[in-house]
Amino acid sequence: xxxxxxxxxxxxxxxxxxxxxxxxxxxxxxxxxxxxxxxxxxxxxxxxxxxxxxxxxxxxxxxxxxxxxxxxxxxxxxxxxxxxxxxxxxxxxxxxxxxxxxxxxxxxxxxxxxxxxxxxxxxxxxxxxxxxxxxxxxxxxxxxxxxxxxxxxxxxxxxxxxxxxxxxxxxxxxxxxx
Numbered sequence: 001x002x003x004x005x006x007x008x009x010x011x012x013x014x015x016x017x018x019x020x021x022x023x024x025x026x027x028x029x030x031x032x033x034x035x036x037x038x039x040x041x042x043x044x045x046x047x048x049x050x051x052x053x054x055x056x057x058x059x060x061x062x063x064x065x066x067x068x069x070x071x072x073x074x075x076x077x078x079x080x081x082x083x084x085x086x087x088x089x090x091x092x093x094x095x096x097x098x099x100x101x102x103x104x105x106x107x108x109x110x111x112x113x114x115x116x117x118x119x120x121x122x123x124x125x126x127x128x129x130x131x132x133x134x135x136x137x138x139x140x141x142x143x144x145x146x147x148x149x150x151x152x153x154x155x156x157x158x159x160x161x162x163x164x165x166x167x168x169x170x171x172x173x174x175x176x177x178x
Contacts (some may be wrong), residue, residue: 001050001051001054002050002054002060002062002063003047003063003071003072003073003121005121006063006072007158008063010047010070010071012040012043012044013043014045014070015043015046015070015073016040016043017070018070018071018073019032019037019039019042019043019124021069022025022068022069023039023149025068026156026157027156027157028074028153028154028157031152045138046073046080049149050075053084055089056087056091057087058077058083058084058087059078059083060075060077060078060079061075061077061078062076062093062094063075063078063127064076064077067125081122086174088162093158100130101123102122102123103122104120104121104122104123104170105118105119105127105139105170105171105174106119106120106121106174107118107119107120107133107174107177108135108174108175108177108178109129110178112135115135115178116131116132116133117129117130117131117135118130118132118135118136119150135172137170137171137172138173139169139170139171139172139174140164140166140167140169141164141167141169142167142169142172143162143163143164143167144161144162144164144165144167144168145162145165145167145168145169146158148169148172148173158161
């Protein structure tokens with residue numbers, strides 16, 4: 001929507017080519033080559049995702065140019081990235097999702113090779129077991145986990161210090177255990 005309003009003619013194919021340039025610039029050429037289907041999916045769905053977020057109530061500033069991209073595609077959230085959390089939380093809760101805070105998942109519970117829940121501890125040390133029809137691992141990234149970055153992105157990228165020291169990939173590690 002925002003690119004259209006700014007009369008920017010963009011295509012998923014052009015976006016894909018610009019993603020390749022960005023990957024080369026960041027030293028991620030091998031990752032791009034190995035995950036081309038994921039990058040194609042991203043380039044096809046990014047605009048639709050921004051439009052969906054706008055329909056949910058988020059406000060963006062942009063699009064702006066972000067080198068090495070050839071067209072303005074950068075959309076910054078207003079007033080800050082906390083808006084994502086608030087809007088998406090409200091949408092999830094309106095769909096019946098129960099969000100529980102102050103818990104640390106330590107193990108995914110399995111039954112017949114299916115994830116049926118999660119167990120762990122609360123911030124005050126109490127153990128919990130939660131059974132569920134579905135489990136969504138939404139714990140953030142692993143930008144401060146050197147080992148996971150080495151595996152997924154290579155040694156050079158792994159050396160780059162993560163911005164958030166708590167982004168240690170705990171959810172990814174839970175999934176890897178099973």
